[in-house]
Amino acid sequence: MAPAITLAADAPTLSSANTGFMLICSALVMLMTPGLAFFYGGMVRVKSTLNMLMMSFISLGIVTVLWVLYGFSLAFGADSGSVIGWNSDWVGLSNIGLTQLWDGYTIPVFVFCVFQLMFAIITPALISGALADRVKFSAWALFITLWVTIVYFPVAHWVWGSGGWAFELGVIDFAGGTAVHINAGAAALGVILVIGRRVGFKKDPMRPHSLPLVMLGAGLLWFGWFGFNAGSWLGNDDGVGALMFVNTQVATAAAMLAWLAYEKIRHGAFTTLGAASGAVAGLVAITPSCGAVSPLGAIAVGAIAGVLCAMAVGLKYRFNYDDSLDVVGVHLVGGIAGSLLIGFFATGKGQSDAQGLFYGGGLDQFWKQCAGVFAVLGYSLVASAVLAFLLDRTIGMRVPEDDEVSGIDSAEHAETAYDFSGAGGGAARTTAAPAPVAGTAARKVDA
Template sequence: MAPAITLAAETELSAANTGFMLICSALVMLMTPGLAFFYGGMVRVKSTLNMLMMSFISLGIVTILWVLYGFSMAFGTDSGSIIGWSSDYVGFTGIGTADLWDGYTIPVYVFAVFQLMFAIITPALISGALADRVKFTAWALFTALWATVVYFPVAHWVWGAGGWAFELGVIDFAGGTAVHINAGAAALGVILVIGKRIGFKKDPMRPHSLPLVMLGAGLLWFGWFGFNAGSWLGNDDGVGALMFVNTQIATAAAMLAWLIYEKIRHGAFTTLGAASGAVAGLVAITPAGGAVDPLGAIAVGAVAGLLCAMAVGLKYRFGYDDSLDVIGVHLVGGVLGSLLIGLFASGKGQSEVKGLFYGGGLDQFWKQCAGVFAVLAYSLVVSAILAFLLDKTIGMRVSEDDEVAGIDQAEHAETAYDFSGAGGGAARTAPATAPVAAAASKKVDA
């Protein structure tokens, strides 16, 4: 994501690029409701609304934090290659409508709102690992704290001018490290603290609505074009178009690879596998799509689809309860996509950097390793500490009774589906007509 690669400086606003970026921002915003549906369909009926709300609340909390200080921390003037800060960005008080993002033809406001959508969806991704068992108040507070001490600094490391990963030359076009590895490592850190769901590995915990899962996956796939192609911050030189094409290619390859593995391993092609494979491909191509060519995108997608399908079963082997496979898909997919840049970078996309298979040696691979494992370690440790502190103060988990009975009713006083009128319809709810009443009267008389 820009400003990792700086285009030639322009002094005039481009209406085309501005409009393009506003559309991309709206597409990325749509991904959070899409994620809510994707996760919501994967849980049991009694947790559906809670899963939806754990994503939706991020739209509220992170938006306000981003305006107050988050944008300043992520993209303000660098301090020690660790964090940014610019008083003009605090509350957006010093941003004028005509101010352009440095080196680009879009307003600062447009860049800020596009980046906001990334900040919103990243903590929402974590929620899938915690399904069925976390207090909503604790989750909301965790979201605010995690965005402040993890996401905003990491975004500066990776994308902010002066951030250490930015200066090192780590390539992350649209969020392999800052979004997916960050969220996946955080998910692992939290679940190691809060423990397993009641009945994990004993009770069936199947998705309650696979159509809802497929709807969510479709919305994610659609919105991801804005997520990825928009990260070049314009459409002047074809790099954004390359990213758009590679997004489609890698996603398709990953979905097919996942389904093939699933058929060989389990004997069936499942809709859940198709949806999960597509998301794995989207995750993996996110950091790499501007650096690889279309054949490289097929390789990235296929590797991610296969290895992520294998990785989701690790939770049963090692005993960590990653409810909706955030670690298996987002952490593993993000690591793969980021590291494969060091092998498949073609030198003909966002930069002239080449990977091992294109004659570039292992220099870029080691840079990618540095970015990947630094973000993974930082997010894992800090997220676990945050979860531990919240658990010891306000408590992270709902009571055992509430978890068994259903977190929707306990935390939200609602249920996703009202079955009280099942089978009703007009014939049961409408007043009886004269012929119906007459027939009923004759039956009684008889």
């Protein structure tokens, strides 16, 4: 994603095809945030549905404005000390020409800017799934503001910005294994360690209230992820973007099958939630590696991540931390797996000539991946925990216990996701109701 070095004689010219392609990819990535909202919204109980949707949607508003004001400049401006960027001409996205190209590429700066904006939007939204049922909406909005400024913008510069230390080291993160998924997963862990567990954790049933909504969200994420990954090559001239598209599909399918197989062996059933979660685990794992591995490598990455993430989601019960919707188990673990497996499966024939252990490259790339993974994990974990601690001690992060028990939707948004007032039990009918069909069981909604 960072600028390439080109000779003056080889300076690129604006490509309408690549520009159009990247605008479409940007729209696909934008769709992922509402898709995530549906995915998370279906996984919570009825009384938290709207709050879960809003925790994703508010990121669209906050991060967009911050990105225009200073975020793009901090993430992709001129390097300072290999840790942060800055370009005063980009503050407010001013002094950028309509046809001014992103260095080394055939797309305008504005196109690159809006594509990267969509990454910045979804990353804090990912964190929200770990905090379901218990966080004040105002505190969450302030947390997003501070977190993207202090954590996401610098980390994006480390990984993708020209001069960023991870980029210069040669850490491969094609579309966000470290900057997006490990970053969000570590942040989620840091925050939940500060704010504590939900009322009734490990005691009350906390089942998904709408598995069809979960599947809809997973489908939208899968669809949008093609823009997320294939668009990260910033063009479509040499076939690498096509490789990434194929690898995205292949790894996701393999991860879904692996999760379901593990689930059947371990728990005796193939669940809908497992299929959706397995697909997301595969999408997470292939994100950093989709330009570095072959389709066969993508199968391996997806299958390994599917099993590891399926195993990891149960750790919250063993270690007693309340990761409500398994952000740590899927995004942190999946991001780590996908990033480190590059050190084994990189072919040297995709985005770069870096080769992994199984392709004759030794462990050199693996150690580089370790440096990027654990630096981002450590920084995000600590910084996020500190931010949550400060907010909790000042304005308070959690809603009152009574509001949590009665329902955060009503307390924070004065609304409910579903209106059952007209669904029966009202005025008496003037005609006899038909007899119930034999064998029909009443269904319960876990509220």
